[in-house]
Amino acid sequence: MKPYFQNLHRLTLPGTTASEPRRPVPTAATYLAQLAPEIQASLTVQQRSEVERVIDLAIPKPAPKVVDLRFNIDLLISRYFIVLMVGKDRRRTSRSRPVSRLNQLGNWVAAVVLLLGFNLAISTSVLMLAYLVKSALGIDLMPGHFRGFGH
Amino acid sequence: MDISTILTVGWRLAALVLGIGHWGWWLAALVAPKSAVVVAGLLVVYGLGVGWGSVVPASGVISMAIALVVALDIFPPFWADNLHYKYWAYTVLLLWATSIAVVFLLAAVGQDLGQIKRPYRLVSRLAMVGSLLLMLRAGATLYQAHWPGWIPWGNL
Numbered sequence: 001m002k003p004y005f006q007n008l009h010r011l012t013l014p015g016t017t018a019s020e021p022r023r024p025v026p027t028a029a030t031y032l033a034q035l036a037p038e039i040q041a042s043l044t045v046q047q048r049s050e051v052e053r054v055i056d057l058a059i060p061k062p063a064p065k066v067v068d069l070r071f072n073i074d075l076l077i078s079r080y081f082i083v084l085m086v087g088k089d090r091r092r093t094s095r096s097r098p099v100s101r102l103n104q105l106g107n108w109v110a111a112v113v114l115l116l117g118f119n120l121a122i123s124t125s126v127l128m129l130a131y132l133v134k135s136a137l138g139i140d141l142m143p144g145h146f147r148g149f150g151h
Numbered sequence: 152m153d154i155s156t157i158l159t160v161g162w163r164l165a166a167l168v169l170g171i172g173h174w175g176w177w178l179a180a181l182v183a184p185k186s187a188v189v190v191a192g193l194l195v196v197y198g199l200g201v202g203w204g205s206v207v208p209a210s211g212v213i214s215m216a217i218a219l220v221v222a223l224d225i226f227p228p229f230w231a232d233n234l235h236y237k238y239w240a241y242t243v244l245l246l247w248a249t250s251i252a253v254v255f256l257l258a259a260v261g262q263d264l265g266q267i268k269r270p271y272r273l274v275s276r277l278a279m280v281g282s283l284l285l286m287l288r289a290g291a292t293l294y295q296a297h298w299p300g301w302i303p304w305g306n307l
């Protein structure tokens with residue numbers, strides 16, 4: 001409950017809204033603007049463009065995604081976001097952020113449970129929709145049967 | 152506030168009020184237990200309070216309720232026994248689609264209410280929840296008053 005109330009407090013602070021403003025995409029100029037004004041003034045045009053070029057190399061470039069589905073689920077006690085992305089893998093090196101074996105296992109278990117849950121919910125809805133559409137079209141797979149499963 | 156904003160807010164509120172009245176009517180028609188009415192009321196409060204974050208859980212609840220109606224063969228008392236099941240299937244599909252639309256509208260209006268400045272936010276949320284719960288009750292009252300007239304109330 002505590003994180004929820006902290007979040008609620010943050011969102012209800014004067015001047016803030018429930019929907020976060022979109023963060024601007026950082027560019028080399030954004031980082032350079034953070035230099036002290038006197039250092040900025042001391043840079044020649046050539047130095048400035050060279051520093052910008054190097055910063056540009058360091059800024060990660062997100063790969064284009066075929067599927068980019070993001071939504072959040074607010075369960076009152078906590079708010080979760082779910083992201084599903086599919087895209088061409090352009091990574092050449094292994095991830096630098098080390099994850100312990102136990103964490104990896106936990107992630108897999110949680111992901112499988114979540115996927116099974118979503119699969120169950122979506123499959124039930126799809127099957128029910130198919131059944132209702134079939135019935136609405138007057139297709140009777142069990143002749144003499146006019147009402148749902150129970151008759 | 153420009154005219155397009157007023158129109159957008161206006162049609163959303165009108166559709167939401169009608170949608171919630173429609174829920175009330177159907178809850179009464181399906182002789183829903185008190186717990187189902189409480190769940191409908193809680194969905195209204197949840198959708199308005201949370202905004203877009205409520206869409207997935209609320210849609211899940213709606214789909215579960217529709218699945219129960221289909222699986223347990225729950226029909227309104229006025230529904231004629233000799234009517235082909237396809238008409239009931241149409242009705243349930245329509246009920247499902249409109250209920251999901253109501254969930255989206257609740258989320259959209261809830262999100263909008265979240266943008267209102269602080270002293271008025273709680274008051275507007277409470278006013279909206281109160282009005283929508285009254286609409287839920289009004290829908291049930293309309294059913295009990297046998298409205299609309301084209302429904303074959305003689306089957307009751």
